Amino acid sequence: MVVTSSEPDAIIIGAGIAGMYQLYRLRELGMRVQVFEAGSDVGGTWYWNRYPGARFDSESWSYGYSFSEELLQEWDWPEHFAAQPDTLRYLRLVADKFDLRPHIRFGCRVSAAHFDDTSGRWTVILESGEQARARLLITALGPLSAYTLPNIPGRDSFAGQAFHTARWPHEPVDLRGKKVGIIGTGATAIQVIQTIARDVGHLTVFQRTPNWAAPLHNRPITPEEQARIKASYPEIFARCRETATCFIHQTDPRNALDVSPEEREAFWEKLYSEPGFGIWVGNFADVLTDPRANDLASAFVAKKIRQRVKDPNTAEKLIPKNHGFGTRRLPLESGYYEVYNQNNVRLVDLNETPIERITPQGVLTSTKAGSEEHTFDILIYATGFDGVTGPYDRMDIRGSGGRRLRDDWIDTPRTFLGIQATGFPNMFMVLGPHTARGNIPRNIEEIVDWITGLIRYMRRHGLVRVEPRPEAVDEWGRHVEEAVAGLLFSQVNSWQTGINRNVEGRDSVRRTLGYYGGAVAYRLRSEEVATGGYQEFIFG
Numbered sequence: 104m105v106v107t108s109s110e111p112d113a114i115i116i117g118a119g120i121a122g123m124y125q126l127y128r129l130r131e132l133g134m135r136v137q138v139f140e141a142g143s144d145v146g147g148t149w150y151w152n153r154y155p156g157a158r159f160d161s162e163s164w165s166y167g168y169s170f171s172e173e174l175l176q177e178w179d180w181p182e183h184f185a186a187q188p189d190t191l192r193y194l195r196l197v198a199d200k201f202d203l204r205p206h207i208r209f210g211c212r213v214s215a216a217h218f219d220d221t222s223g224r225w226t227v228i229l230e231s232g233e234q235a236r237a238r239l240l241i242t243a244l245g246p247l248s249a250y251t252l253p254n255i256p257g258r259d260s261f262a263g264q265a266f267h268t269a270r271w272p273h274e275p276v277d278l279r280g281k282k283v284g285i286i287g288t289g290a291t292a293i294q295v296i297q298t299i300a301r302d303v304g305h306l307t308v309f310q311r312t313p314n315w316a317a318p319l320h321n322r323p324i325t326p327e328e329q330a331r332i333k334a335s336y337p338e339i340f341a342r343c344r345e346t347a348t349c350f351i352h353q354t355d356p357r358n359a360l361d362v363s364p365e366e367r368e369a370f371w372e373k374l375y376s377e378p379g380f381g382i383w384v385g386n387f388a389d390v391l392t393d394p395r396a397n398d399l400a401s402a403f404v405a406k407k408i409r410q411r412v413k414d415p416n417t418a419e420k421l422i423p424k425n426h427g428f429g430t431r432r433l434p435l436e437s438g439y440y441e442v443y444n445q446n447n448v449r450l451v452d453l454n455e456t457p458i459e460r461i462t463p464q465g466v467l468t469s470t471k472a473g474s475e476e477h478t479f480d481i482l483i484y485a486t487g488f489d490g491v492t493g494p495y496d497r498m499d500i501r502g503s504g505g506r507r508l509r510d511d512w513i514d515t516p517r518t519f520l521g522i523q524a525t526g527f528p529n530m531f532m533v534l535g536p537h538t539a540r541g542n543i544p545r546n547i548e549e550i551v552d553w554i555t556g557l558i559r560y561m562r563r564h565g566l567v568r569v570e571p572r573p574e575a576v577d578e579w580g581r582h583v584e585e586a587v588a589g590l591l592f593s594q595v596n597s598w599q600t601g602i603n604r605n606v607e608g609r610d611s612v613r614r615t616l617g618y619y620g621g622a623v624a625y626r627l628r629s630e631e632v633a634t635g636g637y638q639e640f641i642f643g
């Protein structure tokens with residue numbers, strides 16, 4: 104059954120930050136657009152991730168859309184780092200203000216998208232079996248939308264309530280006085296743990312790999328600050344355009360190894376006391392590239408953890424030993440380490456006592472003496488995502504001649520600018536693999552504007568089909584690998600290097616999933632392609 108009465112010019116999958124903005128831009132071109140969204144509302148990440156304590160680590164005022172001055176002036180961010188309910192409220196306002204909802208069908212999960220060479224059209228198939236066709240397909244799937252549950256035996260046998268953080272219920276979950284277990288200690292778990300630890304009766308944290316974390320230093324925005332922020336948006340966004348990650352934080356030009364120990368220590372103390380990602384992406388230039396500088400930075404943060412956690416044994420368990428500071432996505436925290444000083448919180452190190460299985464009552468770990476059953480009312484899986492390529496792998500995407508994207512990307516994604524793949528004509532990815540990433544809405548706006556520019560060019564020239572030349576894809580792939588070489592994070596397992604031990608085939612071989620030459624270099628290259636007349640593409 105075909106869902107739309109008249110064929111749209113474009114189909115967008117996803118109504119998160121990327122899909123909404125792409126819809127807005129294509130409507131501006133006068134195009135008919137159909138968006139399919141699995142959730143019952145807009146918001147993407149901010150729709151799904153409703154767990155207690157969810158918030159972003161970008162400065163709020165650098166996170167919102169920049170395209171509408173009216174919107175910038177109308178919206179008040181309540182805190183310097185906004186919580187999920189506020190961000191969702193903001194995105195709902197955007198949907199209403201720009202009249203986006205009539206073009207979005209909610210509750211529609213796309214299971215497949217097939218390109219037909221004869222008609223030059225994509226057929227999108229929903230889980231319900233319904234179909235829609237359009238010439239252009241834009242995937243705005245989100246790099247962290249394919250959530251993964253742990254592959255632990257007995258997972259479905261738990262008799263209490265169990266939630267993955269990315270599927271937290273819409274109705275409030277009463278945690279007060281409950282016995283709660285949480286599996287995972289990534290950015291998400293850290294936010295949950297520090298938020299619920301005081302309310303629950305008892306909290307058990309199951310940790311497989313500790314992560315480095317540093318203070319967020321969030322606080323409300325005062326009326327005076329609000330006025331200052333609203334008066335300085337052009338400068339804020341200009342600043343974001345200058346940095347490699349589109350955050351306001353710029354890498355310090357000095358090397359940690361070139362300055363005196365006193366100067367180093369003073370700078371790190373300053374960064375540790377300041378809000379946001381400065382300590383990660385505004386650190387000395389060599390911290391994320393030179394193992395010796397990285398060791399020193401790690402030692403500094405380890406010292407902080409030891410100062411904050413009273414029990415030395417617990418502190419040691421919380422200090423990562425298998426990767427250096429900042430080589431995985433740095434979680435920002437608010438009182439996370441102090442949680443372990445509470446009597447009602449227990450840290451279980453899964454390297455000492457691995458999980459054997461999940462039981463109807465809770466979690467069974469093996470100990471030297473035998474086994475121990477941890478019993479819970481509620482079990483929380485903060486076990487992450489099959490990052491970046493996961494959402495693409497889960498969809499049956501078939502391009503020209505029936506070639507499958509999943510097969511083409513089995514070893515590594517192959518794209519030009521992370522936006523298009525050879526053999527998948529007229530399919531455009533917003534924030535797909537091999538694009539620059541950091542302060543995500545900033546990256547999204549640039550990519551959407553670039554895609555919109557290419558579509559505008561095609562319409563102006565009467566072109567109906569576009570895909571990148573294979574040699575352009577090869578060249579971009581080589582450049583992506585060159586850009587990541589020398590960055591310490593590329594030698595560490597994490598979702599950023601494509602490792603998820605809960606996903607078969609993605610559990611051991613690292614892949615480069617982003618473009619790490621920086622947003623400035625990415626922008627220059629994409630602008631060069633556009634001003635050069637898109638010679639890297641084959642048009643039809």
Ligand code: NA7
Nearest residue numbers: 253254287288289290291292311312432485486487488598
């Ligand atoms: P992450 O950062 O991938 O964290 C997932 C956590 O779950 C991590 O600590 C994992 O340990 C742990 N995990 C996963 N599977 C298991 C099993 N089977 N047993 C025990 N522990 C497990 O995801 P987040 O949601 O925290 O953050 C994702 C991004 O969202 C974040 O970077 C922000 O950009 C927003 P592991 O490290 O694999 O040993």
